[in-house]
Amino acid sequence: MPVDGTPDPHEVEIPFGTRLKLNRTRRGMTREVLGGLVGRSASWVKAVETGRLGTPKLSILLRLVEALRIRDLAELTGEQSVPVELFTGPGHALLPRVREAVNALPVGDPRPAPPPEHLRARLAGAWRARHSAPNHREVVGRLLPGLLEDAQRAVHQAEGASARARARSVLSQVCSLAQFFIAYQPAQGLLWRVAERGMAAAQESDDPHALGVAAWLLAQAHRDAGDWEAADAVTEDASRHLARHLPDGGRDVLAVWGALRFEAGYTAARRGEAGSAWRHWDTARRAAERLPASYYHPMTSFSRPVMGAHAVTVAVELRSGHEAVRQSGRAPAETIPSRPRRARHRIEQARAHRLAGQRDEALRVLEAAHEAAPETVRYNGFARRMVLEELESRGGHHRDRAGSLAERIGLLS
Template sequence: MPVDGTPDPHEVEVSFGTRLRLNRTRRGLTREVLGGLVGRSASWVKAVETGRLGTPKLPILLRLVEALRIRDLAELTGEQSVPVELFTGPGHTLLPRVRAAVNALPGSDEGPAPPTEELRARLAGAWRARHSAPNHREVVGRLLPGLFEDAQRAVRQAEDGAARASAQSVLSEVCSLAQFFIAYQPAQSLLWRVAERGMVAAQEAEDPHALGVAAWLLAQAHRDAGDWEAADTVTEDASRHLIRHLPDGNRDVLAVWGSLRFEAGYTAARRGEAGTAWRHWDSARRAAERLPPSYYHPVTSFSRPVLGAHAVTVAVELRGGHEAVRQAERAPAEAIPSRPRRARHRIEQARAHHLAGQPGEAMRVLEAAHEAAPETTRYNGFARRMVLEELESRQARRRERAGGLALRIGLLS
């Protein structure tokens, strides 16, 4: 039993409803919020928690696992141990190499570090490769170990404060690239180490752009862990810091500030705060309109086309199926130049159709997402959950179609 006296659902024979209530309260979610996240009412959540309704069927169980960010299905059911990897994606074959690079200690026999200009050019090439590759984790996973080693050497061998700050800025962006590789994999502790290292490096560099990017990713990590207050704090603190630099006319800083405003809206949408969510999205939209039509931020993907994709996400998180479909129709995926970001948008469009009760259209869009970037679909928990739900359909044709996609993304391999 934990020190606060709360029964541990792993050690005590408790009902499904009690397990649900314990996990919900530990996440700080109200019944209204949890119900909204899984497409049910607060009264439905109360009925399950009090035992008036029994254990839900698999599709709703998967939504609860996703909403509560739990690690194993057994945390809700008490049996049927299924690791969270089923819902968040498998571990990439290159994950051990990246982990080793992150954890490596400085060597005593290292050679001279490359100039920071060379490192920045390599980073720019890595981002371009990520955006153009259908299997972007394969590409990024091969580049990251060398980038980590060389960026850390550049920091250690810096001859003065200016050189060290420049190297720290590069190291922070390498950490940002690593987070894109690690995301949706069973490596949460590694993700947190990289996120925190990126923030420390950005702060030591005193680079507004690097700090904004690090905060943007750190806020996402907090939100996905269920700590919405921490996500808000990081987002607002970083936004206040960056706003002082906006008059300088740096497009990249403006784009990161706009990205942070959307992140604030995303978190508000998760809470079910529609007015706040759309207000923050509108702030991001105004920032995008100050950028050239062809502008595309290499890390956050902030751009005019992506603001349309963000509108779909806000509507989906607010559980507005028909509004999300309407936004999806106004935001063509083809306008997004990045293959993985285009696939992510397709997945959000599929979520919109799924919410609106259009499973056939949801599967069609998921197939388009897989065509654009197979790895994005394979590792995305929302995509995997929708496919798993379709495998439970009573209609043979729908099960067959879902089965084909399940094989392609590795759910049935």
């Protein structure tokens, strides 16, 4: 025991309910919100926290870990250490190379940097490659080190305010691509470093499109960390900034503004605020309707088809299973041109079917997601959790199908 008399949490056995309450209040969640996220009532959460109910079974524990963004199951149980890789994805083999490129300093490098226009063309090619590849992290992970090194050298070697601003805009958008690679890997410190570097470069570039994309990703990072107020602050500040540029900003600025409005709705849905969530979604939908039917923003995926996918996500986060299934039927995945985004939509459709009690259909859709983009399923926490829950199923048919999928995405390795 410490000299001040305070119990050492490593020496004192803390009940599960107390651990749950500490983690919930640390995230600023009400019992109603946490209960909704795991498919239980506020009274159930209270009963667990006060000890009237014991430790839940593994499937519910995994839902709690996901909702509370906990890094290890032992933070809730005090034992049964299960690392984050079980439900957020492993570290990619190319992660060390990307980390090295992020950490490298261009100072003293005598090689001339490519011009920003050349870097933009390479960056556009990288996005096209990502959208068409089933193993998109493999593709992006090979392109990123060179892009990061050249973009940082371009900023360092730029002469004059205008050239430096163009180089910083490119660096910001390379950092955005890097966040897509790093996300859902056990590299949270690296993710935050890249997010903050991307935002700083965007602000210094005075490019509203680059700033909007950086803010869109930063808001997601805050929300995934459980800091919903910070996510809202970033979303609203960036939306106001981009709104001033909408009259002459072109399609891409409008698309990023629409993507930010949906992010506000997504965060509201996580809070359980149905009216606000659907209001923001509708604002984003109207922005998408102002874009050509064939338009697809390469970074945010903002487009008309993706608004249908977003509707499924809102309904799922609001724990409205039948509405989520209804929206799923109105949003076919085949209309989304990006393979990883199409797979992500199928994962959301699977969540909808599970909420509605349609477990066979949920597994079928998860299998289709894996066929479209195996890496998306392998690194997606929702997909991994659904497969783990099905492994506990009493029905042999469900267990066999889930076992086959678990083996393919690396859960059993």
